[in-house]
Amino acid sequence: MAAENQTxxxxxxxxxxxxxxxxxVLDAVSLALPKGCVKVLIGPSGAGKSTLLQCLNFLIPPxxxxxxxxxxxVNARSRRELCSLRQQVGMIFxxxxxxxxxxxxxxxxxxxxxxxxxxxxxxxxxxxxELSRVGLLDKAALYPANLSGGQKQRVAIARALAMDPKVMLxxxxxxxxxxxxxxEVLAVIRDLAQNGMTMIIATHQISFSASLADEFLFMExxxxxxxxxxxxxxxxxxxSRTLAFCAxxxxxxxxAGEAGLAAGLGESVRAGVSVGAAGLGAESPV
Amino acid sequence: xxxxxxEFLRAELVPGLMEGLWTSIAVIVPSAAxxxxxxxxxxxxxxxxxxxxxxxxxAYVSLFRGTPLVVQVFFWxxxxxYISIGGHSIVLDAxxxxxxxxxxxxxxxxxxxxxxxxxxxxxxxxxAALALGMTTRQAVQSVVLPQAFRRALPGCGNELIYLIKYSxxxxxxxxxxxxxxxxxxxxxxxxxxxxFCTLGVYYLVLVTxxxxxxHLLEDxxxxxxxxxHKS
Numbered sequence: 001m002a003a004e005n006q007t008x009x010x011x012x013x014x015x016x017x018x019x020x021x022x023x024x025v026l027d028a029v030s031l032a033l034p035k036g037c038v039k040v041l042i043g044p045s046g047a048g049k050s051t052l053l054q055c056l057n058f059l060i061p062p063x064x065x066x067x068x069x070x071x072x073x074v075n076a077r078s079r080r081e082l083c084s085l086r087q088q089v090g091m092i093f094x095x096x097x098x099x100x101x102x103x104x105x106x107x108x109x110x111x112x113x114x115x116x117x118x119x120x121x122x123x124x125x126x127x128x129x130e131l132s133r134v135g136l137l138d139k140a141a142l143y144p145a146n147l148s149g150g151q152k153q154r155v156a157i158a159r160a161l162a163m164d165p166k167v168m169l170x171x172x173x174x175x176x177x178x179x180x181x182x183x184e185v186l187a188v189i190r191d192l193a194q195n196g197m198t199m200i201i202a203t204h205q206i207s208f209s210a211s212l213a214d215e216f217l218f219m220e221x222x223x224x225x226x227x228x229x230x231x232x233x234x235x236x237x238x239x240s241r242t243l244a245f246c247a248x249x250x251x252x253x254x255x256a257g258e259a260g261l262a263a264g265l266g267e268s269v270r271a272g273v274s275v276g277a278a279g280l281g282a283e284s285p286v
Numbered sequence: 287x288x289x290x291x292x293e294f295l296r297a298e299l300v301p302g303l304m305e306g307l308w309t310s311i312a313v314i315v316p317s318a319a320x321x322x323x324x325x326x327x328x329x330x331x332x333x334x335x336x337x338x339x340x341x342x343x344x345a346y347v348s349l350f351r352g353t354p355l356v357v358q359v360f361f362w363x364x365x366x367x368y369i370s371i372g373g374h375s376i377v378l379d380a381x382x383x384x385x386x387x388x389x390x391x392x393x394x395x396x397x398x399x400x401x402x403x404x405x406x407x408x409x410x411x412x413x414a415a416l417a418l419g420m421t422t423r424q425a426v427q428s429v430v431l432p433q434a435f436r437r438a439l440p441g442c443g444n445e446l447i448y449l450i451k452y453s454x455x456x457x458x459x460x461x462x463x464x465x466x467x468x469x470x471x472x473x474x475x476x477x478x479x480x481x482f483c484t485l486g487v488y489y490l491v492l493v494t495x496x497x498x499x500x501h502l503l504e505d506x507x508x509x510x511x512x513x514x515h516k517s
Binding site: 054057059079083084086087089090091093095097098099100101103110111114115142143144145146156159160163 | 408410411413414415416417418419420421424428429432433436509510511512
């Protein structure tokens with residue numbers, strides 16, 4: 001905690017506000033991401049999770065409030081500052097958003113060349129290294145049309161990592177995936193967390209995120225209404241809004257259910273981990 | 287007096303039409319280039335331009351798609367010289383006037399195909415490019431345009447094929463391209479059937495050649511997800 005006082009958070013949002021079509025989508029949301037910390041955003045659809053993440057790198061410009069990168073306020077009116085912020089803040093989208101006309105390797109390479117000004121050769125080498133990090137070296141030449149959803153999302157993660165970001169924003173990274181493909185993506189995310197990547201993840205994978213989050217932030221109607229460690233918020237007698245929400249979606253998605261959640265990091269979490277590891281193993285390059 | 291078709295072909299028709307063919311090509315190639323260029327700019331501006339520019343390009347497209355090409359050809363050749371600004375007026379020769387008319391008209395149609403191609407690329411890809419630190423311009427150049435161009439290519443190619451055929455309209459403002467030359471030969475010899483059927487074959491060959499070149503281009507740009515659908 002002492003270290004936290006000396007070094008400013010990697011990324012900080014102060015009183016972000018956003019109104020879209022007359023709706024208050026974000027209402028004075030503040031949050032800070034200290035280095036190496038993993039925070040998980042949960043909450044019902046339309047709560048503002050996605051808007052919040054996209055405001056953090058100005059893909060959606062907030063109406064009010066400010067963003068600080070390592071303690072320095074970002075001036076969103078300067079195009080240079082904006083591009084520099086976005087290089088340092090990696091973003092993963094629900095629907096991957098790979099560039100469809102480029103192979104997996106070229107998807108990772110293009111921004112290295114255009115944004116970082118790297119030579120084609122150096123950028124290509126780094127791209128292959130990043131792809132091998134997510135276990136896709138053998139798919140480097142394939143185009144998005146020939147990749148599975150899980151593979152696409154892992155290419156997207158490699159593409160973001162190649163820019164060497166200080167923090168990653170993950171906007172429901174597994175929500176568009178078939179159930180059997182979720183594990184391989186979660187394994188990559190777990191790997192990132194274990195290597196100390198600072199992250200904020202919006203997700204409905206409760207047991208998975210409970211096992212690696214430092215903090216849960218529960219959002220509803222554009223506000224963070226509850227925050228705390230997963231163990232705290234998911235304790236059976238906590239009576240939290242978070243617990244009620246998680247119990248409901250776990251029931252629907254066939255996870256271990258309220259009992260498993262209440263036990264905190266119980267059976268369901270271990271199951272999630274092993275599925276993830278198996279997923280990655282199966283996709284490893286030969 | 288009456289020679290066989292083959293003799294007529296060899297002695298008169300082919301030498302005459304060959305000359306016309308070169309003139310046709312001299313009209314078609316610059317018109318096509320002008321059309322693609324205008325179409326590309328107008329298409330991009332119609333999607334990404336600021337509002338006044340968007341409105342201007344929309345007006346351009348409505349005007350040139352909404353009036354007959356013959357009227358436009360007549361305008362550039364017969365009417366433009368009478369428009370004088372500060373005592374100066376522009377008089378175009380028949381060939382430049384045809385190129386201008388065909389290029390502007392073709393550009394209006396091309397911009398429609400380019401616009402469709404641009405709109406078919408999901409906005410998420412632009413967001414992803416921006417999120418990596420690209421500027422909007424870089425995102426459009428290296429992410430959107432290469433895909434939009436592949437999507438637009440069949441339509442743009444179709445427009446080029448139309449252009450080959452409507453280049454025959456240049457004959458009505460005295461350009462001696464294929465159709466103009468053929469009309470003259472027909473008048474002099476009264477062998478209308480032979481002349482106009484042979485003329486048709488010339489256009490058919492030109493169009494077939496252009497189709498083949500376009501397919502080569504499509505195939506060379508083909509990647510999974512952007513293949514040409516072979517029939």
